[in-house]
Amino acid sequence: MLVYLLVITILSLRFPENYLNWEEIECSNQSFPDNFTWGVATASHQIEGDNTNNWSAFENQKGLEKSAKACEHWLRWKEDFDLIENLGVDSYRLSIEWSRIQPKQGEWNQDAVDQYSEMIDDLINRNIKPMITLHHFSHPIWFEDLGGFYQRENVQLWVDYCQRIFELLNAKVTDWCTVNEPEVFSIMGYHMKMFPPGKGSVFKTIRVMKNMIYAHSSAYSALKKINPDARIGLAKNVTLFDPLRRWNLLHWITAIILNYIWNGAVISGLKNGRMFGSKIDSAKGSFDFIGLNYYTHALTSPFLPQTTEIDLPKRKHEVMTDFGYTMYAEGLERAVKMVSKLNVPIEITENGVADSDDSLRPIHLKRHIWQLSKLISEGHDIRSYYHWSLMDNFEWAEGYKLRFGLYHVDYKTQKRTLKQSGADYQKIIKSNR
Numbered sequence: 001m002l003v004y005l006l007v008i009t010i011l012s013l014r015f016p017e018n019y020l021n022w023e024e025i026e027c028s029n030q031s032f033p034d035n036f037t038w039g040v041a042t043a044s045h046q047i048e049g050d051n052t053n054n055w056s057a058f059e060n061q062k063g064l065e066k067s068a069k070a071c072e073h074w075l076r077w078k079e080d081f082d083l084i085e086n087l088g089v090d091s092y093r094l095s096i097e098w099s100r101i102q103p104k105q106g107e108w109n110q111d112a113v114d115q116y117s118e119m120i121d122d123l124i125n126r127n128i129k130p131m132i133t134l135h136h137f138s139h140p141i142w143f144e145d146l147g148g149f150y151q152r153e154n155v156q157l158w159v160d161y162c163q164r165i166f167e168l169l170n171a172k173v174t175d176w177c178t179v180n181e182p183e184v185f186s187i188m189g190y191h192m193k194m195f196p197p198g199k200g201s202v203f204k205t206i207r208v209m210k211n212m213i214y215a216h217s218s219a220y221s222a223l224k225k226i227n228p229d230a231r232i233g234l235a236k237n238v239t240l241f242d243p244l245r246r247w248n249l250l251h252w253i254t255a256i257i258l259n260y261i262w263n264g265a266v267i268s269g270l271k272n273g274r275m276f277g278s279k280i281d282s283a284k285g286s287f288d289f290i291g292l293n294y295y296t297h298a299l300t301s302p303f304l305p306q307t308t309e310i311d312l313p314k315r316k317h318e319v320m321t322d323f324g325y326t327m328y329a330e331g332l333e334r335a336v337k338m339v340s341k342l343n344v345p346i347e348i349t350e351n352g353v354a355d356s357d358d359s360l361r362p363i364h365l366k367r368h369i370w371q372l373s374k375l376i377s378e379g380h381d382i383r384s385y386y387h388w389s390l391m392d393n394f395e396w397a398e399g400y401k402l403r404f405g406l407y408h409v410d411y412k413t414q415k416r417t418l419k420q421s422g423a424d425y426q427k428i429i430k431s432n433r
Contacts, residue, residue, distance in 0.1 A: 004249065011252050017242045017297075018330050019317070027366040030373035032432045037129070037384035039091035040084060040406065041350055043136040043180070044100075046393040047073040047080075053099035054144040055137065055396075058196035065399030071391060072414050077119055083407055083416055084128060084390060088429045091129040093349060093386045094119075095136035095180070098143075098161055105142045105157075113168065120172050131349075131386075132169065133177040133235065134162050134219065137185055137195065137396070144197065149208050150190075155215045162219045163226065170227045177291055177349065178219045181237040182212035183262050194397040206276050213269040217286035235291035235349040238263055238335040240328075244299040244313050255300045263338060271342055289383070290342050291349035294335045294368075296325040322354035322402055329367035336375050336382065345381045348372065352388035354395070354402040361406075361421035369428055387425060391416055 045055050049070040059066050073080055084092050100112040123130045135158065139148065146154050162178070170176075179185070186209035189195035191202060216234050223232055241258040243251035269275035273284030299313040311324040318326040332351075339346055353364040369385065376382050392405035400411060406422035409415070 008247055008249065008252070012246055015242075015255075017246070018333070019315075020330050022367065025370065027370040028431075030370055030428075030432060031377065032373060033376070035383075036376075036432070037090045037347075038429045038432075039089050039093055039129075039131070039384060039386040040087065040390040041093035041386040041388050042073075042095070042390050042393065043133070043138075044095045044097035045070075045136070045138040046389075046395070047071040047391070048097060048100075049074055051097055051099060051138065052103065053097070053138045053140055054148070054196045057141050057144070058198060062198060064397060065401075067394040069411075070394045071409055071411075074115075076414065078122065080390070080416070081119075081122055081126065081128075083418075084123075085126050086418070086426075087406065087422065088426055089128065091131055091175075091384065091386070092123055092390075093131040093133060093177070095133040096165055097138065098135070098158075099138065099140040101165065102140055102142075102161060105140075108164070113165075116165075117168060120169055124172060129175070130173050131175040131177065131347075132165075132173050133180050134165065135178065135215075136180040148197065149185075149211045149215060150204060152211050152214065155211060155218055158215055159218050159222050163222050166223045166226055166230075170223070170230055174229075174231055175289075175347075176223065176230060176232045178216040178232065178234045179212055180235045180349075181293060182209055182216065182234070183266055184237050186212060187262070188397075209265065210269070210275050210278055210280060213266060213275060213283050214280050217280065217282040220286040221282060231288045233287040233289040233291055233344070233347070235293050236263075236266055236339060237293040237295075237350075238338055239295065240297035240331045240334055241300045242297050244301040248301070251301045254302050258298075258300055267339065267341060287342065287344055289345045289347050290339045291347045292335060292339050293350035293388075294332050294348070295351065295353075296321075297328045297331045298325065319360065321360065322356055323398070327353060327360065327364055327367075329364070329371055332368055332371045333375060336380055340380060345383045347383055348385045350386060350388040352404045354404055355421075356403050358408075358419040358421050361419070362424045365421055365424060365428070 045051050047070050049072045120130050186205050190199050190205040190208050193200045220232050239262055241255040243255045245251045265275050269280055269283045273281045314326045320326055351368055353361050355361045389404045391407035392403040392409040395402040407416040408419055
């Protein structure tokens, strides 16, 4: 029993689960460097509408809510750029839809290329810096039919696409994300079966995750040969896993394993060139920055549900979001320290909350930005904050029931309306300029 208690005590000290008394914190006390970047983020399949890709096919196969017209951003992008400009942000993180560029293997859609190029020019004319993501969960059906990222030989097909886009736009765009959340793409698609291709296998999950890091590093190497001055990284989701019962060793073991699979493996691949016991030499140091997507923590036990369709456990004092996980702004510090091991600048490429009536988002926004200010004052090299998301949109397997936007979207009329949280973000940006 004494040994058991000693182990639990050591684990609790080594991996604390901190909480703050927010009643005593004045979140408006913030300070940011003059060159700090304020931004918003979106993804192509979630807003553009009428995409034909692996996700639209998956929606049909699984009987999910259809993305369909989404926010009609492909048609309304100039109006939406007005919304971005209205917020007063410095930068906009967007993704290029590969399926629009290459709807068929070997076929290049110049009209789509021209529109993306026009969009980039328009952002720059508004003094809004674009950050481009080259793979944000979606890709062409033909690529999926070839086995997608499960087959390592397919990676070069994706790198070829990346090179073509980069050659066209790198003179205008300095910041690039190769892939978004390789761990989410792999685990949700090949274990939890909630993303395409919806295949459940631990072996396949690990294989795809390793291939995604190999794909990132292959693209990084190819693109840096074209323009060594470009800033290239990837967006890493950090979800913190804490034991549901901190006195239960089985809960601790579960949390440690999940933290490695979700967080540690990718960080190890990027830092050391090793993942799950395999070498990926090209991945070591293949990044100029690390993008951090942070939302929450999860309380874990061996009986953790294998679906996000039910609410995850929470502490009594925690507030649950519409997504079924808690608001845990305190965890941003742990997430930042985790990716700080990579010793490169950190870009907060996503942070937001599912909140249908915008009652929680203003609080969520202010707490996380206060945490960022504190972390920067302590010496962490955090260069930017991109709020997720610009506007309500299609939230993957959850469809349209979850709302993450600073702008409300009426999907019947496509009318956009600034929320209180959007107005608060405007004020935060203005006060920190």
